[in-house]
Amino acid sequence: MMKYENIKNPNELEFAVFCIENVAKKLGADAARVYLAFTEKSDILYGYIVPEYEVLHTQSREYIVDDILDVMKERGVEV
Template sequence: MTDEKIKNSNELEFAVFCIENVAAKLGVNAARVYQAFTEKSDILNGYIVPEYEMLHTQSREYIVDDLFDMMKEKEVEV
């Protein structure tokens, strides 16, 4: 996985979508998920952004489950 920055509004909207939906499933504030995805891990710039083209075509459930798997793999807690 590469470390990529958000390049356009579509990627930004998708990143917000991912963070908000993970937060909703966990029942926590989205700011905590953002912190987990950026400060405690590289999930945002190392996974969500580089894999945007593939991920954004999937269902919300698939995306959230995939991000939960990534959090488990990287041992990231919110």
């Protein structure tokens, strides 16, 4: 069962923005389109990035971006 969490503090918000911007950069896409893919086309933001914040934010930028790209691929999410 997927866990859904709202953003609880400024650190999580900053991390969510970091993830969106860096995935957008890696894909050569607009950050607004990545946000829509993570929220309206999927549950990646509130069902993966936010609940996994404690683990993910300790990793490197490259690891985080690649991990999120893997989740997108597994879930068939495109920007």
